[in-house]
Amino acid sequence: MSTIPIVSGIYTDSGPDVRVAYPVNMLPVPIASGAGNSYMRPGDGLVQFATGPGIDRGGINWNGVCYRVMGTKLVTVSSTGVVTEIGDVGGSPAELVVMDYSFDLLGIVSNRALWFYNPATGDLQRNTSLGTVIDACWIDGYWMATDGKFLVVTDILDPFATLPFSYNASERDPDPINAVIRLRNEVYALNRHTIEVFDNIGGGFFPFAPIEGAQIQKGCVGVQASCIFMETIAFIGGGRNEAPGVYLGVNATATKISTQEIDNLLLTYPENDLALYTKIEARNDLNHQLLYIHLPDRTVVYDAAASQALNQQVWFTLTSTLSGFAQYRARNFVWCYDKWVVGDPQSTAIGYTDRDTGHHWGQKVRWEFSTPIVYNQGNGAIFHDLELNALPGRIALGFNPQISTSYTIDGMSWSQPKYSFVGTVGDRRKRLCWRQQGFMRNWRVQRFQGDTDAHLSFISLEARLEPLAY
Numbered sequence: 001m002s003t004i005p006i007v008s009g010i011y012t013d014s015g016p017d018v019r020v021a022y023p024v025n026m027l028p029v030p031i032a033s034g035a036g037n038s039y040m041r042p043g044d045g046l047v048q049f050a051t052g053p054g055i056d057r058g059g060i061n062w063n064g065v066c067y068r069v070m071g072t073k074l075v076t077v078s079s080t081g082v083v084t085e086i087g088d089v090g091g092s093p094a095e096l097v098v099m100d101y102s103f104d105l106l107g108i109v110s111n112r113a114l115w116f117y118n119p120a121t122g123d124l125q126r127n128t129s130l131g132t133v134i135d136a137c138w139i140d141g142y143w144m145a146t147d148g149k150f151l152v153v154t155d156i157l158d159p160f161a162t163l164p165f166s167y168n169a170s171e172r173d174p175d176p177i178n179a180v181i182r183l184r185n186e187v188y189a190l191n192r193h194t195i196e197v198f199d200n201i202g203g204g205f206f207p208f209a210p211i212e213g214a215q216i217q218k219g220c221v222g223v224q225a226s227c228i229f230m231e232t233i234a235f236i237g238g239g240r241n242e243a244p245g246v247y248l249g250v251n252a253t254a255t256k257i258s259t260q261e262i263d264n265l266l267l268t269y270p271e272n273d274l275a276l277y278t279k280i281e282a283r284n285d286l287n288h289q290l291l292y293i294h295l296p297d298r299t300v301v302y303d304a305a306a307s308q309a310l311n312q313q314v315w316f317t318l319t320s321t322l323s324g325f326a327q328y329r330a331r332n333f334v335w336c337y338d339k340w341v342v343g344d345p346q347s348t349a350i351g352y353t354d355r356d357t358g359h360h361w362g363q364k365v366r367w368e369f370s371t372p373i374v375y376n377q378g379n380g381a382i383f384h385d386l387e388l389n390a391l392p393g394r395i396a397l398g399f400n401p402q403i404s405t406s407y408t409i410d411g412m413s414w415s416q417p418k419y420s421f422v423g424t425v426g427d428r429r430k431r432l433c434w435r436q437q438g439f440m441r442n443w444r445v446q447r448f449q450g451d452t453d454a455h456l457s458f459i460s461l462e463a464r465l466e467p468l469a470y
Contacts, residue, residue, distance in 0.1 A: 002464075005461075006370075007312070008315075009021035009022075010372050010445050011408070012412055018411070019264070019411075020259065020261040021369075022315045023040060023316045024319060024366065025319065025366065026040045027303075028306055028314050029041055030309035035389055035459045037309075037310065040458045042455050043316075043318055044354060045358045046342065047354045047361075048344075049081040049351055051350065052343075053070050053073045054348055055070065055093040056332055056343020056345065057091065057096050057097045059341065059343065062106055068350070073086070074108060074117060089111065089115045094276075098135050098136060101138065102141075102143070102159070109136050112134060114130055114145055115127070127160050129154070129162045131147060134146060136180065137181060137182045139185065140200045142156055144180055146189070148177055149176065149177065150167050151187075153166050153206060153207065166205065176191060177189050183231070183232075183233060186198065186199050186211070190226055192219045192221070192237070193217075195215065195219060195220070197214035198211065199211050216252055217254070218249060222236075222276065223275075224280065229282040229304075230248070234246070234248055236278060246266075257302055259315065261315075262315060277296050278294060279294040281332070288305055290303055291304070294328065294331050297319075297325050297326060298319045298325045299319070319365065320365050327345060330343070340352055366450070367452065370447040374446070379467060379469050381440055381465045382466040383439060383463060383464075386437050386461065387432060388448065389458065390458050391458075391459070392430040392432070393423060393426050393428030395455060395456070396453070399424065400423065401421070401451065404418060404419045404420075406418070406446075406447050407437070408444070408445050420433065
């Protein structure tokens with residue numbers, strides 16, 4: 001028997017390119033099981049536990065309470081699913097918000113304005129001393145905001161006031177400012193083609209000065225296209241005269257983590273769409289260091305911990321559909337009440353991630369993974385048997401779903417699928433085998449598909465091959 005890898009697969013497109021097929025709604029997990037160095041487990045399900053006043057636009061955990069903006073309303077969500085409206089911050093469902101907090105104020109950037117909520121008084125007020133605000137953060141007692149052209153800080157004694165000389169600019173390059181992020185008590189101004197780092201030096205005017213030599217020669221495409229990930233700045237962007245990619249930036253350097261396949265995917269979206277409709281967020285969960293890149297029709301996820309353990313770039317895709325690709329219906333992850341609370345970008349649902357199911361908001365979704373090219377040095381081979389080593393018997397009561405396998409010999413067209421039942425609940429000795437699977441003349445790629453009724457993990461793929469010599 002030969003073991004065939006299943007962490008990522010191969011396909012081809014209409015051009016002369018070999019492309020990488022990342023798992024869909026399946027998560028590679030690095031672990032030395034004896035049958036391999038990793039396995040594939042189902043992606044987390046999404047379970048509703050509350051309903052809000054509108055579509056989810058952002059969230060944060062502040063003092064142990066989950067705050068979210070849903071529709072135009074700032075709300076709190078309790079651990080039991082009770083949603084309490086606080087006030088109105090304006091905006092539209094398509095506009096995501098930015099949230100940060102100080103010791104006593106929660107800041108919300110919505111509808112191109114900065115709002116402050118004080119739970120001690122119950123007041124929700126707009127900061128009228130600022131004009132247009134597209135992003136803001138709190139640092140060293142100041143609120144720093146940007147309108148895309150300038151940086152401004154509020155008065156340290158009065159967050160609702162700004163002083164006449166409290167403005168500055170990111171002047172190392174004449175590109176617009178798209179975001180500001182606080183990291184290690186420094187402010188990173190993410191411009192379109194560069195990133196400039198500011199440190200607090202004090203003084204009576206603008207108290208932050210750029211750190212010489214800390215500038216990063218890459219920039220970010222939009223407000224929501226960056227986040228803090230593993231003590232670095234993760235962002236979608238690039239330098240001058242460069243196509244967009246995914247980078248980690250820190251200490252005056254930018255390290256690219258996007259593969260050619262991810263770069264090709266980013267190129268299918270106009271840059272304006274990447275700027276307006278893309279959101280990046282990080283999730284540290286069960287030894288997975290996950291970077292979510294929410295795109296209009298899917299979410300691609302980078303796992304830094306798995307990439308390091310397996311010594312290869314580990315990406316996978318999340319989607320909420322039974323066929324093709326569609327928007328992944330979870331965003332704005334907030335760790336609160338001992339679970340990951342999420343919002344639905346298409347409804348007023350509030351939920352949490354659940355490893356015991358793969359369904360999204362009660363609906364089945366598809367999963368898929370494939371293999372690299374099986375190659376016999378230019379010779380053919382007969383595929384006598386294929387066996388997926390799996391963990392069956394974890395299926396919901398009353399189900400005995402089927403999964404399928406198919407193959408391609410050109411990377412584009414696929415054979416008729418062959419099906420196998422995966423067993424019912426408690427049937428943990430079930431073996432997933434396909435007999436008499438034909439032959440290959442030169443090379444072949446195998447693909448496996450199912451839906452979330454078949455909620456099981458896969459350890460390895462074994463094949464009994466008979467080589468042919470021509």
